[in-house]
Amino acid sequence: MGTHWDSLVALIPKVQSLTAVQIGNGHRTSFWLDSWDADYIPVKKFLVLFSHTLDKNATVAKVLSADLAEHSVLRLSTAANNQLLQFRTGLTHVILSDEPDIRSTRGEHRGVFSTQDRSMQTLNPPGQNAQTGYLSGETVLHQKFSFLPSC
Secondary structure, three states: OOHHHHHHHHHHHHHHHHEEEEOOOOOOOEOOOOOEOOOEOHHHHOHHHHHOEOOOOOEHHHHHOOOHHHHEOOOOOHHHHHHHHHHHHHHHHOOOOOOOOEEEEOHHHOEEEOOOHHHEEEEOOOOOOOOEEEEEEOOOOEEEEEOOOOO
């Protein structure tokens, strides 16, 4: 899709490392790679089970819509099966709502980060159809990117 898109995609791990998500409907939160409510990052706690996962980028909503085992390879190792049982027990407190997920920065730069409302601005330069936006939050996170591939 172009270098701009590649640059934006490359920022995703950095954003994930700087933010935590309060789960709402689970549609904008990576089940495995995002930090849920403070410092709980499933991939770090259940690495063996993650290695058996079919869709490593699945959202919380997608994974919780079915049994966790349905998102893994058919034959789990003993260690992965043990982690699956442990993980199922820990997921009983996660209840999805109709509200959107809320992403906020962690640590010393606490604040809400959003790609909605005032944080996402769409600009149309005169005579161009390019969609350019500025991704920002209440903390120091500013990244210019283009929605369209470069020509």
